[in-house]
Amino acid sequence: MDYTIRIGGQAGQGLQTIGAVLGKLFARSGFHVFTHQDYMSRIRGGHNYYQLRLADHPISSSRSLVDILVALDKTTVAGHRGELAPGGIIIYDSGTIKEKYEGESFLDVPARKIAMDTAGNRLMENTVAVGAILGMLGLGLEALDKLLEETFLRKGREIVDQNVAAARAGSDYARENCGQCAFTVPASASGDGPAARRLLLDGTNAVGLGALMAGCRFYSAYPMTPSTGVLTFMAAQGKKHSLVVEQAEDEIAAINMALGASFAGVRAMTGTAGGGFALMVEGVSLAGMTETPVVIYVGQRPAPATGLPTRTEQGDLLYVLHAAHGEFPRVIMAPGTPEQAFYLTGKAFDLAEKYQVPAFIISDQYLADTEWTLDGLDPSRIEYHDYRLRAADLDKLDDYKRHAFTGTGVSPLAEPGASRHLVVTDSDEHDEDGHLIEDADTRNRMVEKRLLKKMPLIREEISPPLLYGEEGARTVICGWGSTYGVMREAVDVIGGAGSIAMLHFSEVYPFPGTSKFDYLRLLGRAKRTICIENNATSQFAQLMRAETGFEFSDRVNKFDGRPYLLDELLEKLQALEKSPA
């Protein structure tokens, strides 16, 4: 069982609401769900869609063909009817979109009329649509009733009852009128037994949750798609979890605030997209020089300049790697799934604090907005250790130097004001006390401490890439970040023992060594190695060559601002297969 539902319409018509309700329902019923969104940079109107895939087996990407197309406007019908899978159905409301379509593949559900008739409230039309979809799939309404109650009880019992009635009427209508519907969906993914509860989580909330579990106490940012969701998530946590969230006047202020808070003694984070990150760059260098821990979330979107604001691209890897003047260590995490986003955000905090360096989480619009079902997340797997010196530690010290030379290059990081010891740091080159200097000897020793000693230690902390498939595979597809899911599923579909495997890098800098897993040997043995990236210049392949000397035999690129869909990637791989290796 593997069905795709696409809800299309104008911004503001509620397609996200319909999609979100369905996603949660299916996840609660134990199905595997994968959703992604395609939207324009406008608040009302235009054409957007929300795509939801449900299956009884693990899935990690979106498909091109649609089984149920929910058309909230005529544009959706015109634009997507050609993408209907065999047996697929388009549901629409001829009363609202003012058009009547003929044919087996159309189901006209008078949602607005049903909403008025049953609930006396046209706002319920989207609930009617949700009910109709469940009816088409032959699913019961118990889980929906519960969800409607949870969602709307704060608005009063009457609203809950209206929604429940509307959903029932929509479901009944679909069951009676969709003779052509031939979908077969078990009541729950686990058959007769109780459904396994699953989390439904997108990349945005995964980053926010990871930061929360890692003890983030301060988040400053300036809104910019696709990073704003993390700011919103953090703001909502504020009061409950001792988190100060400040919307800064610009991105320069945002990163400088994060550094100020971190210097004062709390774990701090900032977030932005590529364009905003351009403004933050001097602050990254400041973090490097002052050895102030900070976590920076960068949500990529197609650029240069304003680019395609609401769409996706992996175009900023080398930028994030090289941004900022001067030489200093940094950490870059590039999660491929919400699960990785959760744990790697935690790891970014731990490494930032442990080594007093800037640590990045680099994501993109696709990962930010795609929801995956997960069996669960374990916060205790996020390392939390307070590496800073607090009052009790400091009182025992006779002497304190913020930038003291040490064997590891990591100097003691004290909370200013917690003791009589002074905490001094400087963006100028400085001595152990933090005061500015100009002599060559101190400069040499500081670069050794800050950069050369720390870098190998940080590299040791980096996990090797993940291998999916067999070691001796003839073809190895390779990628980083958000292409994880589609690559993984491509391996599943192509299958065949020993034919294809995936190598995915989610901790990209410091570039992983080969001591824990000799991935270079694996790549060297493969007949064909294909680097798949959502950009035009294969930035990861460039990084791989720079760091290891390895050159991929083939590169696959996509830079139209859209993510790879499974069928599309399969076609590209098949085309490559036919060309000489």
Next chain:
Amino acid sequence: MPEIEDYRGQNPAWCPGCGNLQILRVFKMAMAEMGLEPHELLLVSGIGQAGKFPHYTRCNTFNGLHGRTLPVSQAIRMANHDMRVIAVAGDGDCYGEGGNHFLAAMRRNLNVKLFVHDNQVYGLTKGQASPTTAEGTVTGTQPFGVLSEAMNPVALAVAMDCSLVARGFSGNQEELKELMKTVLEHKGFALLDIFQNCIVYNKVNTFQWYKERCYPVGPDHDPTDREAAFRLALEFGDRIPTGVIYRHDRPLMEDLMPVIAGAEPLVRQPFSQEDVAGELERFY
């Protein structure tokens, strides 16, 4: 009680006769008189001659980037509202490079004290015009004279309803010392614009120039009268008023932020993963 000697830092690398030296001397006296220990203070500075200030005294220090003193200072207050935070900046630093932060800081009203060493010229980069350089002044980079009108930071601050606006002159040390104390004791964001002479690059606004023009506002001025304050702020010619120009006691942002208002400073609030783990539940 702390002594002035407790505030001795590195030997200043400023030019002999620089107004900064007087400001430094006054600062140390003010801190000692207020009974503040060096570890109870956090100085945040940027880049410019004023940016070096913290190194020439002793206290907790974050000497950051050009123009960015205020974002750092404000976040320190949000993270630890028990800490006394002074942002030390220059006129180019704060009013030029950091202009947007200046506006935002006045709006926020966190309890940060901003000392702007205003010598109406760029000293560190050798004599270019700053936002407060007089129109028409010829410099190496403005060979036809400064074509922009000079900024009036004090008038701007009054217009922005900055909680406390004061102006001093490095040459009037007793007055400056009292102003520093007033500013530090004020509850709210405070601007102290300090005129200082640059003996090398500003041949117009010399020590004598300021000395002849600066006069104390006197007891007749009511700083809570915004219109009167604005009139004084606009006075910038043969006579320039010094002292507390404007005061508006308005709520501190620290007292409006629910996480820290009336609570322990953020930096001392406990954390445990168990407390936050429950947030996963709403994604089921």
